[in-house]
Structures are given as C-alpha cells and as structure tokens.
Amino acid sequence: MTLPRPGFIAMLTSALLVLMLAALAIGPQSMDAAPLIGAVTGRGDDASAMILFDIRLPRLIAAAMVGATLGMAGAALQGLTRNPLAEPGLLGVSACATLGATLTLYFGIAAAAPMAVQAGAITGALIATALAALFARRMAGINGLILAGVGLSSFAGALMALLLNFAPNPFSLSDMINWTLGSVANRSLNDCAAALPFIAVGMALMLSAARGLSLLVLGEAAAAAHGLNLRSLRWRVIGGTGVAVGGAVALAGAIGFVGIVAPHLVKARVGHVMGRALLPSALVGAMLTVGADMLVRLLPTTTELKLGVVAALFGAPLFLYIALRSQGDRDD
C-alpha cells in the first residue's frame, strides 16, 4: 500500500528527527533525558552543554546536511540520466570537489587562509559541473553526460594520486587522505553555516526541476513533446547538483554511495517517478549519514573510523546489487 505523498514525507521526517535526537543522546559520554534537557534549557552543567553544542550538534547537522544533499542529488541525477546508478560521483562532481579541497591542502593554502578548503571544494565542483555540461552539449543526449562524468572522475582521480605521490611531508599526506576518506568529525557550526548557502541554492535548483524530472520517465522525445524544456531542465539539475555537492564536499569530504542508495530505497513508494523522489531521497540520505556517523562514533576502534569508509563499505555491495537487478530488468 503506497502512502499518499504528504504522509510519506511526514513519516520520513519524524523518523529522521527521532534518529537525530538519538544521535545527540548517544556517544562515548552517554546522556539520558535529564542532562540533555538541562543542556538545551541552559540549566545543566557546562560539560554537558559543551559536549552537546560544540561537539555533537555541529557534527549531527553536518551529517544530515551532507546526506540530504547527496540523496537529493542522486535522485535528481537518476531522473535526468534515467539510470538507477547515477549519483554525484557519476558527473565527476564529487571527485573534482575533493581534488579542489586537496589542492588547497597540498599548497598549504588551507593552513594560511580560513575557508580555503571550502572554497577549493566548491570551485572544483563548479568547474566539474561546467565541464560536464559543456561536454554534454557537444555530445548530444544523456550518454554524453555520463561519459563526460566518467572521464572527469578518472582525470580528477589521477591528479589526486599525483598530489598524494608528491606530498611534501607525512602530515600533509595524512591531511589529504583524511579529506578523501570523508568525515564530519570536529566540524563547527560555522563550517555548517559556510556550506549552507550552497546546499540551499543547489537544492532549490533541483526542486525547481522536479516536475520535469517526473516527465522525463517517458524518455527525452516524449517528454519534449509534452512540453518539457530539456535544456533548462539539464541546466537546473546539473547546476543544482554542482553547487550543492560542492558545498557538501567542502563540509565533509568525499562520501560515496548515499546518492545511489537513498533514491533506491524510496522510489517504489513514489511510483518510480523521480521528480517525486527528491524530497524523500534527501530525508533518507540524511538518515543514512546520521545513522552511519552514529555507528562511527560508537564502534570501539583505536583510530577513528571515517564516515566515508563506512558509507562505502555498506554502499558498494548495494551498488552492485542494484546494478545486477537493473541489468536483470533489461534482459527480461
């Protein structure tokens, strides 16, 4: 039984809120209701307030923002490419954003200027988006976009390897590797605020394309015949993805697979029409990263396990499963 859409969104929102509350309460220093309420109302002890507002809350908000961005971007790209395996990584946006961030670390700009990593990631994402769009224009159709993305990803990966290869010292190497692994540990509310405008504008662009993305399920020719302005749709989805994912990578580094998994989990509930999957995918994406980050914090490892690593460990097998299943559909 498919829930009506407002009900479905309300259900996902409530689930996310519950999960976020749990994430605030759970940690190495566990907090039950009393200190939690005390910290929130300002009547608790200072230690609890510090743990809550300076450590857990920024980390939680960062995880939710990043997951929501990746989930929505995945749904938008899957709708645009009509391919269930599409995600921000596909366009090369994630790889180029990570490269941009790593470049600032390599050349020491990150240490010299505040927000340099963020600026690097967003610049990388925007360049990738512009290049992908440019290639896609020359190679008509959506396959051109996918091929351009694969090429961009590979090239960005190669440049990353080059940077790691020539890392000036072990510290800078470890800095760069940390960035590519993806994490929301030690983020501040300021970091979140710096990424917010990009994520908000990107999401607004993607949401403005929702109706067209739904129509695109019919194929490009039929969708255009029913009045879809394909060019405008492509720009909004590609631009929105680039800006939002740039902001997300600036906040947390590279985190993969959320963009594939989140839409996959919701699309049956919205009738396999991707325009309706944008908001639910964002909510589920946020749940995935918040949940994965809880796992990261709770696992008793000596070195901190990175969020991006956990996401990939769970996401990659699911990716293969989805790939095999969609191939099966095509063979029928």
Next chain:
Amino acid sequence: MTELIARDLTSAATRRGAAAVLDGCNLGLYGGDLVAVIGPNGAGKSSLLRAIAGQLSHSGHVTIDGRDARAMPPAARARAIGYLPQRDETVGPVRVDTMVGLGRYAWGASPGRLSPEDQRAVDAAIAETGCGAIATRTIDTLSGGERARAALARVFAAQTPVLLLDEPVAALDPAYQIASMRLIRGRADAGAAVLAVLHDINLAVQFADRILWMDRGQIVAETPANDTMIAGRFRKLFDADILTSGDGGGRIATAALVGR
C-alpha cells in the same frame, strides 16, 4: 477548425555533412483529417513528424492556426501538437494511470497533482483506449500491444487539436492494429488533425483520408487514400505490387501486398 501548415521544411544537415533528411516539404493538415505518411525506410517520414513537433532543427515554417509554432513556448506548443514517438522509452515500473497523467504536463499537472479537469481528461483517454483494466498495472508488466495502447492514451490525454503519430500500430498484432486505427480514426472524426506514419498500405486505404507519399526527404505526391492511382504510386516507391479491390464506386476499398 484546426489548420496546420508546414512550408518548405528542410532539416539542417548534420555536422558530418550528410545529405539533408528533409528537403523542402510542404503540407497542410486540417481538423477532421487523417493523413497517412507512406514511404520507404529512410524516406524522412519520422523526420517530418519530428520537425513539425519541434524536435528536429530545420528551416522553413510551421504554423498552427496562423501562429508560428517555433515562436510558441514549449508548453503552448505541446498543448497544440501531440506527438507519439516511434518507440515508447518509459523506464521503470511506472503505473499506466501515472503515465497517462504525465500527458497533462503542459497543463501544469504533475504525478499526484491532477486538477479535476486533468483527471477527467486522463479518465476519458483511459476509457477511450480500453486501458481501464490495465490502469493500475505497471508498464513493465504489459504486452507490446497494451503498452502501445497506454502510450496512445497518454497522447490522447493531452487533448491536442493536432496529433502526429509515428508508426502507432507497428509491431501490433492484426486485432490491435485494427482497434488502434479505429481509435485514431475516431479522434479525427471528433475534429483532430492527424498525421500518422504507416507501413501498412491496407490500413492507410481503409482508415486515412489522404496519403502523403515520401521519398528521399521529399513529399513526392499527395493522393486521396482510396484513389485508384495508388497501385502505380506504390510500385514506383517500393518496387513492389499491391492488389486492390474496388468499393464498386470507382474507389479502392482494400489493398494487399503481393510478392513478386
């Protein structure tokens, strides 16, 4: 009455310098008309429909009731011209009624958000095409014939005064072919201007008013569908013969392909 005029449609040559696919096509299409487009593979039939639908860059003009189609915004054009591509490329297990509802996009509808008017148009199209029994099934579970009918329902739901149908009955069994052609004829009788690419000369003779004969990017002739001259025209284009039977009044009633 709807009037669609296409003048001197010539497709832009591709970048590799291939010959133009459309070469100066002129046609007039009027409300109540069902016009069949017939010609060999590669003659430019699909290109002609795509050019009129605004999906192929071309020189020349298309006007609908005197308005320049190229100057119309995409949604306004989609409310005037319905176009059924040769292949249905819907992906994923989308329900038939959802897909038919997408036909209302140009009126501002989106899945889950149909106005009462949109809903009436969708219900009518589903009923008209006999898709009632499959309305809640998903596209991937349908037979080829059911899928073609669902696609037709989607185009009908748009309630456009002009319909461009690219091989609407290709790959359908005879019963579905006849049923679909009756539906299309019904739309023309209800006032729509219909241009349909057909490969079956017999269906063209039985259901169409006129035939546009196409070859090498040009409309080489236009004849009444039941004109006795069609046998000669057919032989010229396809190098194949048809056997015709008269209706007793000097007109053709049926045509059958004969092997050489």
